[in-house]
Amino acid sequence: MTGFVITAAILAALAVLAVTAPLWRGRGDAGPQDTDIDIYRDQLAEVDRDLARGVLDEAEAERTRTEISRRLLAADASTRRAAGDAPRTLSRMAAVVCGLALLGAAGGLYAALGAPGYGDVPRDLRLSVGEDRRANRPGQLEAEAAVDLPDTLDQFDEDTRGLIQSRRAATFERPDDLQAWTVLAQTEAAIGQYHRAARAQERVIALQGADVAVDDYERLLDLLVAGTRGYVSPEAETIALRVLQTTPDSEPALYYAGLMYAQNDRPDRAFSLWRRVIEGGSPGTLHYDFAASQINEVAAQLGIDYALPEVRGPSAADLDAAQDMSPEDRRAMIEGMVGGLADRLATQGGPPQDWARLITSLMLIEQSEAAARVLAEAEAIFGGDVQAVTLIRRAASEAGLTE
Template sequence: MLFWIIAAGLSAIVLAALLAPLRRRDENEAPAPDVAFYKGQMSEIENEHERGLLSEEETERARTEIARRLLAADRSGRREALGRGPAWPAAALGAVVLIGGAFLVYADLGAPGLPDQPLQARLAAAQELRAARPSQQQAESRTPATPVQAPQEYLDMVAELRAAVPERPEDLTGWTLLSRHEAALGNYAAAARAQERVIALKGAAASFEDRLALIDRMVAAAGGLVSADVEERLTRLLAERDDAAGPLYYMGLLHAQTERPDLAFRYWKRAIEQGDPAAPHVALARAQIPRAAALAGVDYSLPPLPGPSAADIEAAGEMTAEDREGMIRGMVEGLASRLAETGGSAEEWARLIGALGVLGERERAAAIWAEAQQVFAGTPDLDKIRAAAREAGVEG
């Protein structure tokens, strides 16, 4: 209600500002020149009559004639004013269109039915939303499987692995491979269960990356939701390494999902500033931080990404075809190795898939595409990689 009172008051002020000049013009508007002239003549006749220069009969005759001309001049002036058109109705119509248009735009783009939201109430609502999250098990049960296309040979290999590994419960290598390949095929819940087994077998020797990989699979299995179970694991990881991009990204995602864009922005900003620009979690943070910044009312510009130097580009242009192909293969292998170890941006994944397609290594391209679908699940960046996979002939 307070909003509408303020809006109505501002509208009244605008309307008064629009109509005030017209009122001043009407008040100060001079009479028509002919009318003023005849009124002056009437005054002169009265003066001459008083001084005895005109008789009563002559004065009355002159009064009658001037009065007739004065009425004619007044009627003529009114017709001219009507011909110019009334200013008040036009101004009033313009004001109604302007103010009414503003209210219509707000009704369409704004939220007229939304009540006032004081900070304390919004914080309480965010806390309630956070507390009402489904459990990891509930979220996984609600998330449908996302099958990934892959060569039949690869599918057969994973099927064999899926059947053999449970028969060897202490086979750490088998469970590690099963977790990785289930994730590559989009079977995130199965991948998470396998990764849990990997961590259980390693015990205290389980690395930071092992536990982060489990979080990756759990979030994907929950359809992108950061559950309370995942939050507990993230808290422990951040206690070990408060500059790790992966946990920072997921904590930001948690706050974005619970209506706290201000906190999401802070976590994602730290992930971008402290993490490797080529890491997938940093790429995800870069993709989502602009919206969080806008919702939080922060003016923020992404830092530029590093790229090849001008000297590198010039040197590549001077190579022979054979040398250039060798350089490309070397770059492809280096990029593939780095993505396998530390991850990378969506552009790099797309570049690797495209390069493998050009080099004729379609099976490798298909495997990379399958893994990319797990890493970038639920993000807009996946479309960029899908386009590269389609060009390489391993998607669609």
Template sequence: MTFWIVISLITLATAALLSLVLLRGRDSGEPAAAYDLQVYRQQLRDVDKDLARGVLQEADADRTRTEISRRILTADTQAQAAATGRSQPRAFTGAIAIVLTGLVCGGTYLLYANLGAPGYSDLGLQLRINAAAERAANRPSQAEGEASAPASPERVVEPGYATLVDQLRKTAGERTDDAEGQALLAQHEANLGNFAAAAEAKANYIRIMSGDVEARDFGELAELQIMATGGYVSPEAEDALRTTLTLNRFDGGARYYWGLMMAQIGRPDVAYEIWSETLAMGPEGAPWVNAISSQIEDIAFRAGVEYTPIEPGSMAMPGRGPAVPGPSEDDIAAAQEMSVEDRQHMIRGMVEGLSDRLATAGGTPQEWARLIGALGVLQDTERAQAIYAEAQQVFADVPDALETITAAAESAGLTQ
């Protein structure tokens, strides 16, 4: 109520000032010709004084008087015409002032009612962050997202292909432990636009493989789940993305969808940090690069960032160091042969090993940034914050190193 009282007073004051200016404009004072008459009469008196002092000859004084008299007659005619002319009507001016007041007050209310948010309180940064966390915790599930997703247009399918897919469904349903059959079913269901069924088949494939899968398998599962909901990133898709980024934090597709999720829950600032880094990683022409390029400017606007175009694949962003290499080929090969639990233990072991080495022998800014990013993906926020604080002390006198470390902390959501 206080807000409306204050806004009403401000609007009325503005309308009153405009009306006052309009009403006062009715009386414009004496015409300019009246001032000219005063000047010409003074000039006549000055001619007499100059003649008395001998400055002017009689003949010159007569010519000057004649010229001034002619000007006086002209000015007098103009003054009389101005005095008898029609002035601005009082009633019309008052009506215009009333209409103006109504337009200002009514227009202000209508604009705010359509563009504003009546009753919406001011939100500080921490309140916005808390609201985003609450929104993320209470957002719809995968099943709810699929139920509310808009119906996708029917695809024209050759009868022969449709028959083959039906046979594949039947076979995959009978052979529930056939990983290859589930993989083929996921692929062909996706071709037909049945993304929910494709996601289910992909999840079955991952289950059957018992952890003998790659990061891209979880990334494909997340993408199918997101496409099944019409672009909404559900908690189930988030879990698949988190696993993808845990195995490979440089997976471009997963990073794109992670940023999309952050934008959906109300954290465009984090989304921009993730997307800007992913865009700079490239490579140019990658599907996620094209998707980010078409949306990042809007995300930057929502995040309050002045967007500067980023060249895909350049890794030459202001305040960012070179890309930190991911795990070696031996590490990846070893991870593919492990179960999910063993793989998680291995990843945490690698993180612990890097942490111990940095604590005892130190390391490069990129290694510190890698450790902060890994802890962020593992959601060990408290420890990541402690590592970030320690890195700031270690590289306090090296601005370039601090920029690299801060960039990693921003991507992990530690600087919000």
């Protein structure tokens, strides 16, 4: 901190000196300036010498003296104008005001944007500290114990308590009954006993063996993180990464992996993962809304001005509603929405999911050539953005435009 203060003070002093020195010194304190006056005086003396030697006659000498004198007077007037200066007191007052304003502005900016007393934290050190914290953070059971969720059975009536207790007992009586464990996991989650629900869901996954579905792992992720009040444990991280290996577009896995990185000082990775959730998901879903509410914070840490994409063009709900219309009305409605979306993208541009939606909509109304042109244009626009191009190409593939 001492080194920073000394360096900042020296730089501030040099900046103030550079601004105020000319005002404080004034033009009158400057050294002698070269002018043409001495030259013209020498020329007048030379005219007298030429006249004495007979090089010039009296008339020529007089004309030369007149011209040189005229130039001498003009040079003297110009020098006096250049040497004019503001009052010394006023100049020095301006120097003081400028110096104080410069110091005040610098101090204000540092107070608002800086971190007084915060030591140097190079990028490599931050990454190392983050990785150490990630490697040594508490496990799932330790984190659940710290949360200490109370048993909520007392808030229910006697019949409901009896039903819950009977479902708990059924799993111990039939430890290999998949249905019993599935029902128990749902019951425990419904009453807020997320740690109990997580244990039951773990048993559900274990009983299914190789036939376990991705949905079951995603449900377990929700329960594990809910049981720790938002903390992503190493166990939850392992499950999220396992899901992403088989299902790269899993919104729960993407969101929780991003949350884990955000909690361990890696906003760059959190932003990348949450961006995939937002630009590939649908507003209103749980993990989309979670990612959308937090992505701006990690974007700000990276110096990125990220704006959430707007949902435009025909949505899935619009297309479902169109199924009840006559074929002619349905096609007219879709063509109208597609035309509006296409015009806006052509004139104003838009996020990659809007281009993907346009491709999908064009394929629905059997305009594959137009969809191919849109795909080529979108790839040219987003060529440097791998995630955007991947999103657009996936939409084209799912719509049947490409293989």
